[in-house]
C-alpha cells in the first residue's frame with residue numbers, strides 16, 4: 032500500500048485548520064496539524080519527513096513570518112496562507128523562496144490551495160525546458176520552477192532545445208525566449224510544433240521587447256501563451272500552472288478517448304489509429320474467453336469483470352511491445368510486427384497454456400477459464416482483411432472444441 036506523504040498544516044485558527052487539513056487529505060496527503068512555532072519546531076526536530084507545508088504567516092508566537100525560515104532551512108516546499116494582504120507583507124513573503132502566497136480573504140483561497148497542493152504532488156514528474164541564451168534569465172527561471180518542484184532542463188539556443196526535445200519526448204512545457212542567436216524564439220516554436228502538438232506540450236514565449244507584434248508572433252507560430260519581461264514570480268506561477276494544467280487536461284481527455292475503462296487497454300478506435308503506424312510484415316490475433324456467459328451466470332457480472340481484467344494483464348505481460356486492444360465484451364486483439372525469433376503463433380500458444388493453468392481469485396471463489404484464438408499474418412497492411420481472416424479462424428477454434436490457437 033502507498034504510504035501518504037505528510038504535509039504540515041500550520042494554522043492557529045481552529046476554524047480554518049480543520050477545512051485545510053481535510054483538503055490536504057483529499058489531495059492524497061496525510062495532514063499534520065500544527066498551531067504554533069513551538070509545535071512546528073518539535074515536528075521539525077522529530078524523525079518525520081514532510082513533503083510540503085501550508086503555513087499561516089502570523090502565529091501567536093511568530094507574528095511576522097518567523098515560522099517560515101525554519102521550513103526553508105528544512106527544504107520543505109511552503110505555501111503561505113495569510114490574512115495580511117498589504118503590499119509590504121506580500122512583497123516580504125514573495126521575496127522568500129515560497130511556492131506560493133494565498134490571501135485568506137480571497138473567496139477561492141481554498142480551491143487555489145487545493146490546485147497548488149496537487150501541483151506539489153505532480154510537478155516532480157513534470158519536465159520543463161528553459162531556452163534562453165542569457166545565463167541570468169535561465170538561472171532566475173530555474174529558481175522559480177524549482178520552487179514548484181518541476182524537473183528543469185536548459186538550452187542556450189534553438190538547436191540545443193530541439194536536440195533535448197528529441198531525447199526527452201516527455202517534456203510538458205517549453206519556455207522560449209525570443210532574442211537568441213540562430214533561430215529566434217518564434218521560429219523555434221514553429222520547429223517544435225512540427226514535432227509535438229498542443230496536446231503533448233505547451234510553449235510559453237518570453238521577451239523583453241516592448242513590441243506589440245511579439246504576442247501574435249509567438250501565438251501564430253504555435254505558442255500557447257506569452258510573458259512580457261519583467262514579470263513577477265506571482266504572474267509567472269499563475270501562467271505556468273495554467274499551461275501545465277491545460278496540457279494535463281488534454282492528455283486526460285486523449286487517454287479517455289483511447290482507453291477501455293475496464294482494462295486500460297486501447298479501445299477499438301485507438302487500435303485502428305495505431306495500425307497506420309505499423310510498417311512491414313505483421314501478425315494479428317483475436318483472443319476470446321471461452322463460455323464467458325457461464326462465468327457471468329455462475330459467479331456474477333462483477334467476477335466476469337475480474338476475469339476480463341486478468342486476461343488483460345496477461346496480454347500486457349506477454350505482448351509488452353504489441354498493440355493490445357479490447358475489441359468488445361470478452362474479445363481482445365493483439366497486433367504486432369513479425370518477429371522471426373519468437374513467432375506470434377508460439378507466443379499465443381504460451382499465453383493459452385498459462386491462462387489454462389492459472390486460477391483467478393475472486394470474492395466468490397476461484398475461477399478457471401480458457402481462451403480460443405484465431406490468428407493471421409500478412410505483409411500488406413490491410414487490417415480489415417486480416418481481422419476477417421483471424422475472426423474466421425477464431426470461429427474454427429471454437430468449432431474444434433475451444434481452448435486452442437487456430438492459425439490456418
Ligand SMILES: Nc1nc2c(ncn2[C@@H]2O[C@H](COP(=O)(O)OP(=O)(O)OP(=O)(O)O)[C@@H](O)[C@H]2O)c(=O)[nH]1
Nearest residue numbers: 319320321322323324325327332333335336360361
Ligand atoms: N462481466 C462482463 N460481461 C460482459 C462484458 N461484455 C460482454 N459481456 C458478456 O459476455 C458474454 C459473451 O457471451 P457469448 O458471446 O455468448 O460467448 P461465450 O459465452 O463466451 O461463449 P463462446 O464464445 O462461444 O465460448 C455475454 O454474456 C455478455 O453479456 C463485460 O464488460 N463484463
